Amino acid sequence: MKRWVILCAAAITFPAVHAYTNVASKRADPSDMRATWTQPQKPFRIYGDTYYVGSRGLGAILIASPEGLVLIDSTLQENVPMIESNIRALGFRVQDIKLILNTHAHSDHAGGIAALAHDSGATVAVSAPSAKALALGGDDPDDPQHGLSGNYPKVTHVRIVADGEIVTMGSLALQMHAMPGHTPGSTGWTWRSCEEKQCLSIVYADSISLLSAPGYRYNDPAHPERLNDFRRTIATLKALPCDILLTPHPLDGFSEKVAHMAPGKPNPLIDTHACKAYATLGQRNLEERIAMEEHAQATH
Template identity: 60%
Template sequence: MKPSLRSALLAALTLATLSAWAGQPPEWSQPQKPFRIYGNTYYVGTRGLTSILITSPQGLVLIDGTLPQNVKQIEANIQALGFRLTDVKVILNTHAHFDHAGGIAELARDTGARVEASSAGAKALMLGGKDPADPQYGEASPYAPVPHVATVPDLGVVQVGDVAITAHYTPGHTPGATTWTWRSCEAGRCMNMVFADSLGAYAADGYRFSDPAHPERLENYRRSIETIASLPCDILLSPHPDQSDLLERVAKRDAGTKPDPVVDGHACRAYAEEGRAKLEARLAKEKATAAGGKGGR
């Protein structure tokens, strides 16, 4: 395909997706000054969408690209911290929805980084989010496909310099949903960092997590909740910062609150319990809908 035609198609796709998401929460694109979370882990996203930078002398790892229109903000935040865009060697993804993966294709082009994801996540990224297996298929907006995505196996490790990031498959919110863990150290004290993927049981009309024809949907979801609950977890991060109250906890820390409110060894278990409650509420709704005589795929 000629570059001019490719650019035109990309522009058309971007315009279409931006139009489709015109009603998105304003904080999803509201600027947020980048900051250190702990050790070599930094926040480079917006007020409403998380993007995490993990640093090493041998290169950087970026997790999540948020929205297409946020790419320049993320890049400016990385540079404001004193890093070069070309220092980004790997881009990872929690799940392949528009609000967390929409900017990855452009970020990969601008940085030259390779993109890696779970097996199902890699497929969805290369489809530009148009994955028929996604519970929100038909409602979630598409985005620019990522041409090349390497697969990280469950419990596989992505290594950049002395940074080792482990993938934990946590399917449910999407088939490729992935939680990422690593350790960050500061002043001789190391923390277990957990970027837990979303556990919200959202779906398009007609989709049933409880569909008896697909028992794996519910089995996988419940297993994912248990996985997150059992992880060694000192600092919890999430795709939307308000899911883990990250910005509020950082503000309290900056105000001098002791002990450090960002560090919470119970946060992952609490997050998992919230996810369990949301799933049970969804299942109750599906049961009521089925009792009313409505079908589902």
């Protein structure tokens, strides 16, 4: 039994592809969601040295230090001029990007990495599985969504970052957290950002949806690592120090919170329970996916 793909928060949608359904979404129509991927978003300060430079529906995060800029995710290849314009609008130079990081190597988060690395001269640093996917331009046979997410310009010169490793840019330190499940190389990043005398823990966590191509099973006895990896990702999310949670596809309510940001007022993005809630959503996604796979197997 196969159903139309409907994804939860922080996920991508392919409405014309049959696959297992994930958690039912209360979000907008998939075509409307897809339209937000290229919809301009005015760049803004998230907190301290951390800025949002992505489109309305695809996150790209800029972290500034006196020694250079760090960019996490590029969104789509076609969005590169928008990303670069957003960076300049904040008063920064594209040429000052020294490091480009990535959550996962799908076209909507990594499609513009090659162009941004070319324009800035930045080093690209990713997990080993993501390095493989980038070198293949997204055509990675190990990806649960192989054949669905689209290809993009290949990125072959990268620095490999291990789970738990800290990458630095001057005084800025970002820690990599392996979060496999959505893709084999899915990665989260954490850092501390300070504003006046208050420093907060910021988490840019990867997607926790289980969208896949037809025939792919997460609960596959031949591949026990698929479930084990996703469960470790959920445990990682629960344990992270987390004052502000960011995701590659902004969560429901993110735009509304941003609209209420104002100098002198409490930052609505601060939520110390957000990562645990996100992990709970991931657990629910996993349980529903397993139940659907078991039902499909029983009725096949």
